[in-house]
Amino acid sequence: MKEWQLKLLACPFEHAPLQLDGERLICQSCGRTFPIIDGIPSFVVQDLAQVHDEQEWQWKQSEMKARNEQAVFYDRLLGLLFLTPFEVPMTTKALLGNQKRFDKLIEVGCGTGRMLQHFAKHADFVVGADLSLESLKRCRERFEKLGLWERTLLVHADASFLPFQDEIFDAVASCQMIEHVPSDRMRNKVIAEIARVLKPNGRFAISGYHYSLLTRWFGKEGVHKGGIYFFRFTCDEFMKLVSAHLNVQKLQTIFGYAWLASGVKGFKANIPKHESK
Numbered sequence: 207m208k209e210w211q212l213k214l215l216a217c218p219f220e221h222a223p224l225q226l227d228g229e230r231l232i233c234q235s236c237g238r239t240f241p242i243i244d245g246i247p248s249f250v251v252q253d254l255a256q257v258h259d260e261q262e263w264q265w266k267q268s269e270m271k272a273r274n275e276q277a278v279f280y281d282r283l284l285g286l287l288f289l290t291p292f293e294v295p296m297t298t299k300a301l302l303g304n305q306k307r308f309d310k311l312i313e314v315g316c317g318t319g320r321m322l323q324h325f326a327k328h329a330d331f332v333v334g335a336d337l338s339l340e341s342l343k344r345c346r347e348r349f350e351k352l353g354l355w356e357r358t359l360l361v362h363a364d365a366s367f368l369p370f371q372d373e374i375f376d377a378v379a380s381c382q383m384i385e386h387v388p389s390d391r392m393r394n395k396v397i398a399e400i401a402r403v404l405k406p407n408g409r410f411a412i413s414g415y416h417y418s419l420l421t422r423w424f425g426k427e428g429v430h431k432g433g434i435y436f437f438r439f440t441c442d443e444f445m446k447l448v449s450a451h452l453n454v455q456k457l458q459t460i461f462g463y464a465w466l467a468s469g470v471k472g473f474k475a476n477i478p479k480h481e482s483k
């Protein structure tokens with residue numbers, strides 16, 4: 207584990223610094239240990255069950271299992287093949303705002319790196335967090351092939367309990383992840399965590415399922431094949447969620463399929479109307 211990587215990390219429970227001890231990290235405050243697997247520190251530990259209610263934790267277990275099983279073919283899913291060519295430039299533009307480049311960028315819910323590989327072009331140091339270790343292993347292989355691994359850190363983590371220091375990232379992206387967080391309470395916790403790790407005036411872009419004329423036939427809330435929970439947001443629901451902790455400057459819809467909110471961490475501005483594309 208490199209020095210710059212260790213400096214970013216913190217215990218997911220009380221955000222105390224971690225000490226490297228061979229193939230594991232030890233919290234300097236609570237003493238919990240976190241293993242490093244294939245160069246990927248793992249913070250999805252059993253103690254997380256205690257900070258979730260039973261239903262929330264069951265959904266997360268079921269998603270972890272489904273994502274691990276899907277890791278091999280996820281990038282070839284038909285919907286994503288169609289959407290990705292539009293989603294990449296839209297999200298990148300929203301994330302950059304008037305910035306040219308970032309020092310440290312993180313994607314929360316990076317999966318196999320479908321979006322992160324593109325974000326990596328706009329940052330010196332790249333971090334990806336995900337609940338599925340198998341997806342992260344695929345992401346690592348992809349980043350090694352692309353020559354990005356040396357400046358990348360992947361962490362196995364729960365988005366509601368991020369293992370990072372406060373205010374260390376210049377940019378945070380999260381693409382179609384928030385809709386799979388299984389309760390309003392935990393979705394709020396994810397946005398609060400994104401705001402916590404973001405520097406003041408740091409930029410964010412967050413997308414999540416849009417409950418639109420196009421998607422309403424697939425249900426407001428439910429379970430995808432394989433046991434992955436989902437929730438589709440109305441405009442008000444999505445704005446309320448993100449703007450509770452972040453200053454949303456722009457709200458767009460990606461073809462009625464997903465909302466895309468972007469802006470900065472900082473003072474509150476008026477809530478904008480969304481633009482259609």
Ligand SMILES: [Zn+2]
Pocket residue numbers: 217218219220221222233234235236237238
């Ligand atoms: Zn700790």
